[in-house]
Amino acid sequence: xxxxxxxxxxxxxxxxxxxxxxxxxxxxxxxxxxxxxxxxxxxxxxxxxxxxxxxxxxxxxxxxxxxxxxxxxxxxxxxxxxxxxxxxxxxxxxxxxxxxxxxxxxxxxxxxxxxxxxxxxxxxxxxxxxxxxxxxxxxxxxxxxxxxxxxxxxxxxxxxxxxxxxxxxxxxxxxxxxxxxxxxxxxxxxxxxxxxxxxxxxxxxxxxxxxxxxxxx
Ligand code: MD3
Ligand code: FE
Numbered sequence: 594x595x596x597x598x599x600x601x602x603x604x605x606x607x608x609x610x611x612x613x614x615x616x617x618x619x620x621x622x623x624x625x626x627x628x629x630x631x632x633x634x635x636x637x638x639x640x641x642x643x644x645x646x647x648x649x650x651x652x653x654x655x656x657x658x659x660x661x662x663x664x665x666x667x668x669x670x671x672x673x674x675x676x677x678x679x680x681x682x683x684x685x686x687x688x689x690x691x692x693x694x695x696x697x698x699x700x701x702x703x704x705x706x707x708x709x710x711x712x713x714x715x716x717x718x719x720x721x722x723x724x725x726x727x728x729x730x731x732x733x734x735x736x737x738x739x740x741x742x743x744x745x746x747x748x749x750x751x752x753x754x755x756x757x758x759x760x761x762x763x764x765x766x767x768x769x770x771x772x773x774x775x776x777x778x779x780x781x782x783x784x785x786x787x788x789x790x791x792x793x794x795x796x797x798x799x800x801x802x803x804x805x806x807x808x809x810x
Pocket of ligand 1: 715725730740773779782784803805
């Protein structure tokens, strides 16, 4: 009984928290479509598999990545860029599934950005121990569009820094179903992910999947 009452309140007023200037956290935003999202990730990975890319500095990334959409983010010994072709398969990246475009647009709207039309979705895979060091996302042409991020599977400690790499990051726990819209002054903040703790997720096992939706041009 108490649970039913709580659910109806949560539905009437979904959680929306401004965690930094221009950054809006939507707890549990994609829980209602979790199965569709996971199925769509499986279909993408069947076509363009996860791979650990090598940075221009010669380091292999700890995060395994793939993409969908018109363009995908890649790194190799020559640099970082968005490319319409998956270098692993020689074919275009898988199309962005309608359920992805739709959720990204609805989430961006909650963050105050109407008409968000991502042309790229980077799909990151974390396993226990995987981390992502502090960086800025600045390979896109237009920083007026937000980035929408979706967390699935094991929880992560997200590090949110400032405009300078040396700014001490704040830590946020992101769990399965959470969405964050990163716009305005937050768009160019340094950020990263602490080494993933081991655990078991009911739908994804010992993994965390993160989707980031981007407008690259
Ligand atoms: C803040 N991914 O793919 S998502 C990335 O959990 C990336 O896989 C992390 O950083 C992950 O580039 C973090 C949250 C996120 C994504 C993009 C941002 C936060 C951001 C861009 C600007 C500011
Ligand atoms: Fe990033």
